[in-house]
Amino acid sequence: MSGGGNTVTAVGGGGCGGGSSSGGGGSSGGGGGGPCGACKFLRRKCVPGCIFAPYFDSEQGSAYFAAVHKVFGASNVSKLLLHIPVHRRADAVVTICYEAQARIRDPIYGCVAHIFALQQQVVNLQAEVSYLQAHLASLELPQPQTRPPPLTQPQPLFFTPPPPLSLTDLPASVSPYDLASIVDPSTSWATQQRRFVDPRNQYGGSSSSSAAVGLGGGNSDLQALAHELLHRQGSPPPAATDGSPSRSMSR
């Protein structure tokens, strides 16, 4: 805990989690602990009440902030955070870091590539389910010489794939998301690589990032982020006391 306050380091430090309740950035910043990662990167004085201080520690926070600043810009992130309640800012910082790093790795699609891959996986699974349900229906059809057909129509078994997700499917209200499983590339990305056809192939261009599929080789930063989140999951959810639905980071 730097600066004598309950500093929450959502990224870049030993996540002590839960503590966005450190309150409106009222924790360290410019105190005895030195500048936060963001102010260190920006080479500016870290004032008490620095909005970034609770989330970017002075050790590894600079690296994470560098990505965020490159993609979003410090002032834009600051404005974003100001419009978010204090107890939700840690999650916001994590997702912003995730998007920033995904964009750096894949400058064309960013984390949308991950969404494409997951959508493709959903489509493939649904096709598989439809096929198997058709097969099941054929197995369950009664034999003509053994028994009469059932009087009631069997329930439709065919699985109608829902339309692909669009912006209208965005959650209307915030739900607790298991951020660790999302930002941990080892869980789902690797399985997406075989199925996802990178649309960029049509351009014939090569990218330094390994793509949509993108987190292949250089995903150590995202893994570190996931590791950070996993440490945070051990902490009690910050919003548990405010009567709102549980917003813990893990489901």
Added chain:
Amino acid sequence: MNPKRCAACRYLRRRCPKDCVFSPYFPPNNPEKFACVHRIYGAGNVSKMLQQLPVQTRAEVVESLCFEATCRIEDPVYGCVGIISLLQTQIQKTENLLARTQAEIAVAQTKHSQNQHSEFM
């Protein structure tokens, strides 16, 4: 200078040069698209991103940036990660359904073969 400014230059209240990096992707008839992207990323960052990439990829970049920006505006805390979570939940449910269906097929196949066996008896 373009006689008709692109949405970006109109928003930024500046002249729209002929080689404006934004104009192919932010037509004047859709000002909200640029407003959305500018609000989250900033015009300068978007301009830098586009200039660093080959021209043939820029349309895709703009679309993905618009999508992410819209997600972030709709859900300031989770942004795109919210959609990723929804998809992962959907995948899990579908995998469960798949497993159940496979089990049902196994049961049905067993019953089917038992029926066939009993017919021969």
